[in-house]
Amino acid sequence: MKGTNLGEFEELVLLTIATLVSEAYSVAICDDLAQKTGRGVKLGVVHSVLNRLEEKGLAKSHLGEATKERGGKRKRYYTVTNAGKAALVRAKEMRDQYWNILPELKWKGI
Amino acid sequence: MEGDMTDVNHKPPRWATRFLRWYCRPELAEDLEGDLHEFFQRNVASAGLRQARWIYVLDVLKFLRLYTVRQPSFFHFLTHWIMLRSYLTTSGRNMVRHKLFSFINIAGLAVSMSVGLVVIGVLSDVLSYDTFHVHRDRTYRLISRYEYMGDKGNSFMATSSQRAARLIRENFSGVEELVAVRGQFQGDWQLGEKIVPLNGFWTQPSFFNVFSFELIQGNAATALQKPFSVVLTETSARKLFGDEDPIGKTMVFNKDRSYTVTGVVKDIPFFSHIKFEMLGSLSTLEIVAAEEWRKDAWDDVWNTWVYLRLPPKTELADFDARLAQLSAHEDPSVPDTHIELDLQPMKEIMFSDSMGNQIGPVMGGTLLWVFGGLAFVVIVSAGLNYTNLSIARALRRTREVGVRKAIGAMRSHVMMQFLVEAMLISLCALSLALVCFILLRPHFLTIEPDIQKMFTLQLSPGVLVMFFVFAVVVGLLAGLVPSLFFANVRTLQVLKGGSFQGPQKVTGRKVLMVVQYCISIILVCVSIGVYRQYIHYINYDLGFSTENILNLSLQGNSANVLKKELADLPEVKGMAQSMIVTSVGNYWGTNMRYPGNPLDTIGTGVSYNTIDEHYLPLHGHQLIAGRNFLPKPDSARETEVIVNQQVLKRFDIGGQEPEKALGDVLRVDRKDMTIVGVMKDFSYGRANDRTSREIIFRHDPRQVRWLNIKIQSDDWIATYEKIEAIWKRIDPNHPMEARFYNDQIAESFSGLKATVKLAGFLAFLAICIASLGLLGMVVFTTEVRMKEISIRKVMGASEATLLFLLGRGFMLLLLLAAGISVPLVVLGFEQVVFPNIANHAPINLGEMLWGVVGVLAVALLTIVTQSLKTARANPAEVLKNE
Numbered sequence: 001m002k003g004t005n006l007g008e009f010e011e012l013v014l015l016t017i018a019t020l021v022s023e024a025y026s027v028a029i030c031d032d033l034a035q036k037t038g039r040g041v042k043l044g045v046v047h048s049v050l051n052r053l054e055e056k057g058l059a060k061s062h063l064g065e066a067t068k069e070r071g072g073k074r075k076r077y078y079t080v081t082n083a084g085k086a087a088l089v090r091a092k093e094m095r096d097q098y099w100n101i102l103p104e105l106k107w108k109g110i
Numbered sequence: 111m112e113g114d115m116t117d118v119n120h121k122p123p124r125w126a127t128r129f130l131r132w133y134c135r136p137e138l139a140e141d142l143e144g145d146l147h148e149f150f151q152r153n154v155a156s157a158g159l160r161q162a163r164w165i166y167v168l169d170v171l172k173f174l175r176l177y178t179v180r181q182p183s184f185f186h187f188l189t190h191w192i193m194l195r196s197y198l199t200t201s202g203r204n205m206v207r208h209k210l211f212s213f214i215n216i217a218g219l220a221v222s223m224s225v226g227l228v229v230i231g232v233l234s235d236v237l238s239y240d241t242f243h244v245h246r247d248r249t250y251r252l253i254s255r256y257e258y259m260g261d262k263g264n265s266f267m268a269t270s271s272q273r274a275a276r277l278i279r280e281n282f283s284g285v286e287e288l289v290a291v292r293g294q295f296q297g298d299w300q301l302g303e304k305i306v307p308l309n310g311f312w313t314q315p316s317f318f319n320v321f322s323f324e325l326i327q328g329n330a331a332t333a334l335q336k337p338f339s340v341v342l343t344e345t346s347a348r349k350l351f352g353d354e355d356p357i358g359k360t361m362v363f364n365k366d367r368s369y370t371v372t373g374v375v376k377d378i379p380f381f382s383h384i385k386f387e388m389l390g391s392l393s394t395l396e397i398v399a400a401e402e403w404r405k406d407a408w409d410d411v412w413n414t415w416v417y418l419r420l421p422p423k424t425e426l427a428d429f430d431a432r433l434a435q436l437s438a439h440e441d442p443s444v445p446d447t448h449i450e451l452d453l454q455p456m457k458e459i460m461f462s463d464s465m466g467n468q469i470g471p472v473m474g475g476t477l478l479w480v481f482g483g484l485a486f487v488v489i490v491s492a493g494l495n496y497t498n499l500s501i502a503r504a505l506r507r508t509r510e511v512g513v514r515k516a517i518g519a520m521r522s523h524v525m526m527q528f529l530v531e532a533m534l535i536s537l538c539a540l541s542l543a544l545v546c547f548i549l550l551r552p553h554f555l556t557i558e559p560d561i562q563k564m565f566t567l568q569l570s571p572g573v574l575v576m577f578f579v580f581a582v583v584v585g586l587l588a589g590l591v592p593s594l595f596f597a598n599v600r601t602l603q604v605l606k607g608g609s610f611q612g613p614q615k616v617t618g619r620k621v622l623m624v625v626q627y628c629i630s631i632i633l634v635c636v637s638i639g640v641y642r643q644y645i646h647y648i649n650y651d652l653g654f655s656t657e658n659i660l661n662l663s664l665q666g667n668s669a670n671v672l673k674k675e676l677a678d679l680p681e682v683k684g685m686a687q688s689m690i691v692t693s694v695g696n697y698w699g700t701n702m703r704y705p706g707n708p709l710d711t712i713g714t715g716v717s718y719n720t721i722d723e724h725y726l727p728l729h730g731h732q733l734i735a736g737r738n739f740l741p742k743p744d745s746a747r748e749t750e751v752i753v754n755q756q757v758l759k760r761f762d763i764g765g766q767e768p769e770k771a772l773g774d775v776l777r778v779d780r781k782d783m784t785i786v787g788v789m790k791d792f793s794y795g796r797a798n799d800r801t802s803r804e805i806i807f808r809h810d811p812r813q814v815r816w817l818n819i820k821i822q823s824d825d826w827i828a829t830y831e832k833i834e835a836i837w838k839r840i841d842p843n844h845p846m847e848a849r850f851y852n853d854q855i856a857e858s859f860s861g862l863k864a865t866v867k868l869a870g871f872l873a874f875l876a877i878c879i880a881s882l883g884l885l886g887m888v889v890f891t892t893e894v895r896m897k898e899i900s901i902r903k904v905m906g907a908s909e910a911t912l913l914f915l916l917g918r919g920f921m922l923l924l925l926l927a928a929g930i931s932v933p934l935v936v937l938g939f940e941q942v943v944f945p946n947i948a949n950h951a952p953i954n955l956g957e958m959l960w961g962v963v964g965v966l967a968v969a970l971l972t973i974v975t976q977s978l979k980t981a982r983a984n985p986a987e988v989l990k991n992e
Contacts, residue, residue, distance in 0.1 A: 027148050051138075069151050070144035070148050073141070074140060075144060
């Protein structure tokens with residue numbers, strides 16, 4: 001089972017890739033995550049997650065154009081693969097199942 | 111991100127980027143580098159350049175993870191293996207072709223490595239101490255610090271009290287085993303006609319639980335239980351009983367009581383910090399020494415060693431806190447005294463040289479650090495020589511490297527080649543160093559008497575492996591810079607023009623030379639300086655005469671019998687008796703009060719010697735007032751004392767006028783004693799000791815242990831033999847222990863002498879290495895300038911001018927080295943050494959300058975001989991090839 005399941009942070013990164021569309025490269029993902037979640041996101045962590053997502057086949061990457069501020073180095077852009085999309089949908093559905101059976105009353109009582 | 115132009119120009123540290131590229135997988139590297147660069151620019155804008163560079167470096171290190179690291183390529187390894195033969199061949203050829211340079215490198219490394227080998231040998235010896243004890247890691251020694259009247263001056267002693275041992279055993283939970291070992295079990299065993307002197311300790315049955323000494327006969331649990339039991343080592347048992355079974359045999363100790371042998375212990379391993387020939391049961395002391403042994407006294411911390419074993423994972427801080435509680439509880443039992451207890455791990459015992467009352471000789475961490483540090487300096491110096499010479503010869507090797515690169519060698523291959531070469535040289539040096547080591551070993555072991563008791567410097571397989579690793583590491587480090595240099599050679603440039611000039615920067619090499627000569631000159635000056643102090647101290651005017659006095663240890667024999675026999679010898683001009691030999695580092699002290707001053711209730715510590723009435727005239731002590739002791743029978747009470755001037759000053763007796771002090775009474779050792787004489791001050795401790803200023807002489811014939819014999823003779827050896835013959839008649843069992851006073855003084859400074867020897871030896875090595883380096887540099891420079899010199903010669907330059915031209919640069923550097931190091935040494939002696947030692951001789955600059963001149967003369971010889979060869983060369987020979 002390990003390998004098909006999405007961890008929480010993996011899911012977030014994958015979602016960010018999807019929302020950023022064609023601008024999804026490591027630093028941008030990092031910034032976006034930091035902004036949306038409000039927590040400090042380390043580049044090293046994002047990097048290793050991206051690497052893992054690619055290994056699992058949930059995301060793929062290609063090299064882009066060189067820019068001045070990166071010391072002439074190209075960016076690596078990520079896109080979500082079909083398997084990735086499927087994994088995201090599955091994760092959402094699984095959560096929805098729980099949300100659907102959670103009675104409203106009980107929720108308020110907490 | 112829109113950084114302005116200045117931002118973009120800031121660069122992250124280049125080495126960090128390189129490191130990233132080196133370790134990172136190629137497919138990840140570009141992206142990662144770009145990301146880090148982007149963050150770097152952001153940080154420059156937000157936190158400043160310094161901070162940003164720092165974060166960049168940290169990030170590079172943080173990215174060193176399993177998934178980013180490049181897999182080592184098997185193919186690479188394979189090619190290196192295949193090429194190894196080629197590397198070895200090339201290196202071998204290169205070494206043979208340049209015999210002089212190879213010789214310089216190998217000899218320099220070998221000489222310095224031999225010192226390194228000695229240090230490794232010593233280290234390995236020290237670390238193998240006590241390893242045979244099964245529970246070594248959990249065994250501790252209870253150490254104590256004695257504080258009297260709030261004087262915190264004392265340091266920790268290896269000994270502690272019997273009472274502390276008992277209380278810990280009874281009241282402390284979590285102590286697995288504990289044993290008290292009491293010293294001074296020494297004397298003669300009598301077995302029929304046979305008399306055998308042995309040394310050992312008094313101890314308890316738990317001795318064999320705490321330590322792993324192996325009992326081969328007898329019962330470990332009971333052997334040391336009953337009074338008058340003794341356990342012998344195998345060797346002692348053989349000495350006493352030969353091949354007979356010793357168990358159950360009885361023998362008489364010191365013509366007094368008889369003891370039973372209850373066990374035989376295997377001979378003590380060499381690497382044991384406790385050494386003994388026998389063990390007696392501690393319960394014996396309760397009977398034979400019931401009176402003088404203050405068995406349960408809290409402050410009897412001078413002669414008992416306590417060892418204990420704690421369970422694994424004991425919190426030492428907790429234990430220390432309990433020890434502090436124990437001290438607080440017990441201190442009131444002895445007025446004005448505080449005893450601090452602590453635990454010392456067994457593996458630190460051999461390094462605790464600052465501690466008093468050791469059970470045996472210890473190594474001392476300081477000495478090891480100093481010696482290791484100096485060895486390190488010498489090895490680095492030789493390693494730098496190698497680096498230096500290799501790069502200097504770049505001219506000759508670059509083309510070879512260029513060709514290699516042109517036909518496909520990668521950077522790593524070139525590096526490998528030069529590393530292999532360096533290691534080859536260093537392994538050659540190792541074999542030479544091993545020979546040096548074997549030749550050096552006996553000299554090193556005899557530098558100081560204690561060293562021989564502590565080290566063997568045996569070449570065990572483990573030590574040999576360490577030597578090998580050491581040589582490889584030295585080779586790697588020495589070859590690293592040359593290999594990097596050659597790996598960076600630009601192929602095209604070298605192969606096209608052949609005008610490659612080698613490294614352009616020579617500052618580094620000049621600095622190296624100056625540093626090497628500084629080290630040499632400093633070591634030479636330090637040896638000379640310390641030697642001067644040594645000579646000064648052994649000839650120091652102590653305030654009395656030590657000429658022609660032979661000090662003979664009585665070893666329990668009657669002084670009167672010996673004196674009667676010795677008086678017949680015509681060479682013996684006089685005889686005196688004393689309790690200790692002063693001025694050689696012996697101290698004997700007691701407490702003294704002056705009842706004449708009722709306010710002074712505390713008194714002072716005073717050093718003393720107990721003598722007879724012949725002592726003062728024999729040693730030429732000067733009496734300022736009063737008289738010498740008068741002859742008295744052995745049994746008479748002690749009533750008189752002779753004091754020195756400092757005593758009068760301390761107590762302000764008689765307004766410090768000697769005449770008025772006579773007849774006054776001092777209270778010494780709870781006895782009233784009348785001052786009968788005042789003598790001039792003299793050095794009681796050693797010449798370099800400032801303590802023990804207040805000194806008294808006491809008169810008690812029963813306390814004497816030495817016979818001081820004044821001798822006048824033309825044939826010292828014959829006289830000595832005559833005295834020895836008399837000794838043998840009186841005491842056939844013990845060898846005579848007699849030394850001339852001046853020799854004893856010299857021996858008491860043997861540590862200083864050993865320092866001179868060591869520093870001198872290291873200075874010699876440093877000079878060798880510096881000279882070899884210089885030789886290499888001179889040969890190289892002159893070779894390079896051969897053409898220039900020839901042209902100058904053709905144009906009419908004389909040999910002298912050429913010599914001056916070639917040597918000037920080097921001589922200036924050497925003078926610079928002298929200019930730096932001599933003031934450093936003088937400053938070091940004046941500021942650091944002299945304030946800490948008393949009665950030192952002033953620094954003798956003249957002598958040191960002679961040392962410097964010596965070093966420079968050797969260097970000059972090196973320069974001149976090589977330069978002369980070049981200057982004398984026939985210019986036609988050199989230029990005809992053009």
